[in-house]
Amino acid sequence: MGKKNKQFVEEITPMEVDFAQWYTDVILKTDLVDYSPVKGFMAIKPYGYAIWENIQQYMDKRFKETGHKNCYFPLLIPESLLQKEAEHVEGFAPEVAWVTHGGKEELAERLCVRPTSETIICEMYSKWLKSYRDLPFLYNQWCSVVRWEKSTRPFLRTSEFLWQEGHTLHETYEEAQEETLRMLDIYKETAEEVLAMPVVTGQKSEKEKFAGAYATYTMEALMHDGKALQAGTSHNLGKHFTEAFDIAYSDRDGELKNPYHTSWGVSTRLIGGLIMVHGDNRGLVLPPRVAPTQAVIVPIASHKEGVLDKAMEIFSDLKQEIRMELDDRENYSPGWKFNEWEMKGVPVRIEIGPKDIEKGQAVLCRRDTLEKEVVQLDNLKERVQLLLDDIHNNLLYSAKTMRDEKTYYVKNLEEMKELMSTKPGFVKAMWCEERSCEENIKEDTGVTVRCIPFEQEHLGETCAFCGKPAEKVAYFAKAY
RNA sequence: CUGGCUGUGGCGCAGUUUGGUAGCGCGCCAGAAUGGGGUUCUGGAGGUCGCAGGUUCAAUUCCUGUCAGCCAGACCA
Numbered sequence: 001m002g003k004k005n006k007q008f009v010e011e012i013t014p015m016e017v018d019f020a021q022w023y024t025d026v027i028l029k030t031d032l033v034d035y036s037p038v039k040g041f042m043a044i045k046p047y048g049y050a051i052w053e054n055i056q057q058y059m060d061k062r063f064k065e066t067g068h069k070n071c072y073f074p075l076l077i078p079e080s081l082l083q084k085e086a087e088h089v090e091g092f093a094p095e096v097a098w099v100t101h102g103g104k105e106e107l108a109e110r111l112c113v114r115p116t117s118e119t120i121i122c123e124m125y126s127k128w129l130k131s132y133r134d135l136p137f138l139y140n141q142w143c144s145v146v147r148w149e150k151s152t153r154p155f156l157r158t159s160e161f162l163w164q165e166g167h168t169l170h171e172t173y174e175e176a177q178e179e180t181l182r183m184l185d186i187y188k189e190t191a192e193e194v195l196a197m198p199v200v201t202g203q204k205s206e207k208e209k210f211a212g213a214y215a216t217y218t219m220e221a222l223m224h225d226g227k228a229l230q231a232g233t234s235h236n237l238g239k240h241f242t243e244a245f246d247i248a249y250s251d252r253d254g255e256l257k258n259p260y261h262t263s264w265g266v267s268t269r270l271i272g273g274l275i276m277v278h279g280d281n282r283g284l285v286l287p288p289r290v291a292p293t294q295a296v297i298v299p300i301a302s303h304k305e306g307v308l309d310k311a312m313e314i315f316s317d318l319k320q321e322i323r324m325e326l327d328d329r330e331n332y333s334p335g336w337k338f339n340e341w342e343m344k345g346v347p348v349r350i351e352i353g354p355k356d357i358e359k360g361q362a363v364l365c366r367r368d369t370l371e372k373e374v375v376q377l378d379n380l381k382e383r384v385q386l387l388l389d390d391i392h393n394n395l396l397y398s399a400k401t402m403r404d405e406k407t408y409y410v411k412n413l414e415e416m417k418e419l420m421s422t423k424p425g426f427v428k429a430m431w432c433e434e435r436s437c438e439e440n441i442k443e444d445t446g447v448t449v450r451c452i453p454f455e456q457e458h459l460g461e462t463c464a465f466c467g468k469p470a471e472k473v474a475y476f477a478k479a480y
Numbered sequence: 481c482u483g484g485c486u487g488u489g490g491c492g493c494a495g496u497u498u499g500g501u502a503g504c505g506c507g508c509c510a511g512a513a514u515g516g517g518g519u520u521c522u523g524g525a526g527g528u529c530g531c532a533g534g535u536u537c538a539a540u541u542c543c544u545g546u547c548a549g550c551c552a553g554a555c556c557a
Binding site: 018020021024029035037038039091094095147149150151157208210211230233269298300301302303304330332333334335336337338339340351353354355356363446479480 | 481491514515516517518519547548549550551552553554555556557
C-alpha cells in the first residue's frame with residue numbers, strides 16, 4: 001500500500017506556495033484545456049467545455065426570460081466600419097487581427113476579426129430599424145472574439161475567447177440604463193447563485209470604461225491571491241454608436257431619432273474565476289450547479305456479486321435528476337479513483353461496496369470539506385440533492401468570507417502601497433473620481449480602480465489619495 | 481514588449497560541460513492476482529531529441545535564428 005509508486009498524475013503545486021503555477025497545473029491536469037500551436041489560442045477539452053455549456057444554458061435561459069433573442073453576426077468586419085466610432089477604434093485597434101488576403105488575392109479593404117461586435121451589429125441594425133414600433137431591439141449572440149494579447153493565460157486572458165454579447169436598442173435613455181443594469185444583475189445572480197462566486201458590482205471609472213461607452217458597469221470578484229477579476233461588464237453606450245452608424249427611426253412625432261444602445265458580455269473567463277475562487281491544494285472544487293459531473297459512483301470490490309448491479313441501479317435512478325458518472329473502470333483501485341475525482345472537483349462521491357449493500361446504505365463524501373457520511377439507499381437521491389445545495393451555499397459562504405477578510409480600508413496612498421505589498425486584496429477608500437489621481441495611484445502602486453460600487457458607505461469628505469473633495473467610495477485592487 | 485527559465489516516447493525527468501544518432505520512472509497494451517484512500521508481479525509496444533539553418537567526417541549535445549510554454553513586470557480588458 002502507501003504511495004511508494006506514485007502512479008497518479010504528478011502533484012499539483014500547493015496554492016499558497018505559488019498561486020500562478022497552481023492555476024496552470026490544475027487546468028492542465030484536470031483536462032479542462034490544452035495549448036494549441038498558436039500562441040494564446042487554446043483548445044477547450046470536454047470537461048472544460050461542459051462547464052461552459054452549463055453556464056451558457058443558465059444564462060441563455062435568463063436572457064430569453066427577459067425578452068432577448070439570439071442571432072449571429074459575421075466574424076469579419078471591414079476596416080472602415082471599425083473606424084466609425086472614434087474612441088472605439090482607438091481602444092481596440094492595437095489588438096485587432098487582420099485578414100488581408102482571400103486565397104491568393106489581396107483584399108481591397110482589409111477585414112478585422114471581431115474583437116467585439118458593436119460595429120458590425122450597428123451596421124446591420126441601421127438596416128433593420130425603421131420605426132419606433134420596432135423598438136426595443138433585444139438581441140444576443142454566442143460566439144468567439146479575437147484580441148491579440150501580449151501575455152495570455154488560459155481562460156483568464158486568451159487571444160480568442162468564447163463569450164456572449166448582448167446588443168440592445170431603446171427609445172429612451174432611461175430604458176437603456178434600465179437594461180444595462182438589469183443585465184448586470186443577471187450576471188451577478190449567475191456569478192453568485194450558479195458559480196458560487198461573490199462579486200462586487202458598480203460603475204467603472206472614466207479611464208477603465210469600455211472604448212466608446214457612455215458608462216460601463218462591472219462585476220468584480222476577488223481571487224485567492226488578492227487580485228481582482230473583472231467577471232462581466234454591461235455598457236450603456238448612449239448614442240455614441242447609433243449616431244456614428246446612422247441608426248435612426250421615425251418616432252411618433254414624425255422626427256428621425258437615434259436610439260439608445262447597450263451592450264453586455266461575459267466570457268469563458270468566468271471559468272478561470274470559479275477555478276481560482278474555489279480550488280484548493282487537491283485541485284478543482286467545482287460549484288455543483290455547473291459541475292459537468294455532480295456526483296460520481298465509485299463501486300468498491302466491483303467484481304463481487306451484486307456490487308456493480310447495485311451501482312448501476314443507483315446510477316440510473318439518480319441520473320434522472322443529477323449529472324452522474326459511474327466509475328466502473330476495473331484497472332484502477334478505489335483509492336486512485338477517489339483522488340482523481342477529487343482533483344477534478346466533482347462535488348459528491350458515492351462509495352458503494354458489499355458491506356454497504358448488506359446494510360442497504362452508501363457512503364457519501366463531499367468535495368468541499370471532504371467529510372464522509374453514511375446514507376440509507378432509500379434516501380440517497382434526496383440526500384445527494386440536498387448535499388449539492390449545501391455545497392453550493394458553503395462555497396459561496398467561504399468565498400465571501402475570504403473576500404471580506406481581504407477587503408481593507410486605507411486612509412492614504414502610503415497605507416495602500418504597504419498593504420498591497422504584504423497582503424493584497426480589495427481596498428475601499430473615498431475617491432475623487434479624477435483621472436489624474438487614478439493614474440498616479442496606478443503608477444505608484446500598480447493598483448487600479450475596480451469600480452465605484454453601487455453599495456456605498458460614507459468614509460469621509462475627501463479623496464484618500466489626493467485630498468480633493470470626494471463623494472464616493474471606490475474599490476481598488478491589482479487586476480487580472 | 482522587457483527580464484529570467486524551459487522544450488528529449490502520452491506525462492515527469494536524466495543525458496548535453498569533455499559531439500560518435502538515446503535512458504529511467506510513471507502511464508499505455510497483454511496476462512494473473514488484488515480491490516473500503518494513490519495495488520502487485522510477469523511480458524510487450526512506443527522517441528531521432530520544438531522547428532530551421534550553420535560549424536563538423538559526425539550534432540540531442542556547439543553556434544545563430546525562430547516557434548511555443550512557464551514565472552515576474554510593462555501594456556491591455
